[in-house]
Amino acid sequence: MSLVQTARTVRENAYAPYSNFKVGAAIRATSGVVYAGCNVENVAYPEGTCAEAGAIAAMIAAGDSAIAEVAVIADSPKPVSPCGGCRQKLAEFADGSVKVTMTTVDGVTQETTIADLLPGVFDAAHMERS
DSSP states (O other): OOHHHHHHHHHTTOBOTTTOOOEEEEEEETTSOEEEEEOBOOSSSTTOBOHHHHHHHHHHHTTOOOEEEEEEEESSSSOOOOOHHHHHHHHHHEEEEEEEEEEETTOOEEEEEHHHHSTTOOOGGGGTTO
8 A cells, every 4th residue: 555545544534523624644664664643633732633743653652763755645625734843753753855745635746855844954963062
């Protein structure tokens, strides 16, 4: 199954009772294993947790720690990009050249890289004097 298809499938499991905006994400770790995540909303945090964060948490819980590729899907008129927080999380575990495929349920697709999503990323080098 492709990363986009994995993201599409897990998107159906999203818990989005407030926004009804379901998002699915899949990441391929450098080990080759694919991890998936979907958004989860709650009353206190109606915008919820993000699909990409869920996929990263699953990856870390399984013992992988590096991302080779990312896909994200939503039912929107144009491809939806990861939110700012997820961009930082993705950059923590992925090289800047890692491909990110953003797509809609209708098949409109856009590709970019982690570096293009988050120019000027904050990383460990910023804390060298700490």
